[in-house]
Amino acid sequence: MDEVPGSLGTSASFALRLGQTLFSTASLFFMCLAIDFYSYTAFCFLVTIMGLVIPWSMTLSLVDVYCVFVRCPSRQPGIMTIIIVGDWVLSFLSLAAASSTAGVAQLLLTPGSAALLCPLKHCNRYPLSAAMAFLSWFLLFASCLFNIWLLPKL
Amino acid sequence: MDEVPGSLGTSASFALRLGQTLFSTASLFFMCLAIDFYSYTAFCFLVTIMGLVIPWSMTLSLVDVYCVFVRCPSRQPGIMTIIIVGDWVLSFLSLAAASSTAGVAQLLLTPGSAALLCPLKHCNRYPLSAAMAFLSWFLLFASCLFNIWLLPKL
Numbered sequence: 001m002d003e004v005p006g007s008l009g010t011s012a013s014f015a016l017r018l019g020q021t022l023f024s025t026a027s028l029f030f031m032c033l034a035i036d037f038y039s040y041t042a043f044c045f046l047v048t049i050m051g052l053v054i055p056w057s058m059t060l061s062l063v064d065v066y067c068v069f070v071r072c073p074s075r076q077p078g079i080m081t082i083i084i085v086g087d088w089v090l091s092f093l094s095l096a097a098a099s100s101t102a103g104v105a106q107l108l109l110t111p112g113s114a115a116l117l118c119p120l121k122h123c124n125r126y127p128l129s130a131a132m133a134f135l136s137w138f139l140l141f142a143s144c145l146f147n148i149w150l151l152p153k154l
Numbered sequence: 155m156d157e158v159p160g161s162l163g164t165s166a167s168f169a170l171r172l173g174q175t176l177f178s179t180a181s182l183f184f185m186c187l188a189i190d191f192y193s194y195t196a197f198c199f200l201v202t203i204m205g206l207v208i209p210w211s212m213t214l215s216l217v218d219v220y221c222v223f224v225r226c227p228s229r230q231p232g233i234m235t236i237i238i239v240g241d242w243v244l245s246f247l248s249l250a251a252a253s254s255t256a257g258v259a260q261l262l263l264t265p266g267s268a269a270l271l272c273p274l275k276h277c278n279r280y281p282l283s284a285a286m287a288f289l290s291w292f293l294l295f296a297s298c299l300f301n302i303w304l305l306p307k308l
Contacts, residue, residue, distance in 0.1 A: 041260045042261070092249065095253070096249060096250075097253070099249070099251070099253035100256060100257030100258075101257065102254060103194075103196035103199075103253070103254030103257045104254075104257045104261050106194075106195045106196065107195075107196070
């Protein structure tokens with residue numbers, strides 16, 4: 001079986017999954033540092049999606065570690081399809097969450113409205129959180145593409 | 155050559171392109187009806203992306219009409235790849251634009267801030283515009299998938 005770098009069970013895939021976990025945890029961290037995130041729907045959406053991405057990426061990174069260091073079970077097309085669909089859906093959701101967070105953060109940081117909506121100087125963390133979510137989306141999308149590339153070879 | 159319904163040059167593809175053109179025009183229309191859209195970055199982004207989607211979908215719908223009623227030139231893998239990449243990029247951009255518009259529109263329609271940010275009762279049009287942009291994204295993504303399906307058969 002050909003090894004596609006970045007597909008399930010390779011060290012490149014482990015690096016991608018680790019990056020996803022780190023960036024989505026950072027995004028969640030920056031968002032939850034700002035105490036009043038739950039008053040904005042977009043921010044709650046981001047927290048929900050990052051709360052889905054973190055366990056997903058962490059589980060798959062453990063699978064990669066097991067595969068690299070112990071032994072790799074045969075990849076079945078059914079399981080690969082589930083992983084691809086999961087990556088696909090989560091990458092769309094994290095792009096949507098990152099975009100809406102970026103939109104709202106930009107609005108909150110506009111000089112005219114900042115004094116009204118952001119009195120506590122917490123708002124500089126929102127764009128950081130959105131940026132981390134964008135990076136997480138990018139890595140999820142890369143994982144998805146590498147796994148799709150592998151699928152016809154199974 | 156197999157005909158994949160929805161791929162370039164079929165009547166289903168024409169229907170998809172027509173839907174994209176209609177929904178993105180509607181999204182642009184609802185956004186531009188509200189006079190002060192240019193004070194929000196997310197709304198300017200939506201207007202830019204919809205301004206790209208409309209000519210793209212309209213051109214490809216004309217190609218489909220020519221293909222259905224006159225004669226279909228042979229599909230070259232290079233041209234199909236350009237169309238797929240274009241659909242792909244535009245579908246990501248329109249998802250991002252629709253999400254950020256939805257996030258900002260929701261913030262503007264929140265009862266607490268509505269009186270400050272939306273004094274002119276224009277704001278009900280923003281969610282409509284975001285909904286149209288989501289529909290346009292969905293159809294663009296469908297076109298992209300159908301064309302990818304066709305690519306290995308060329």
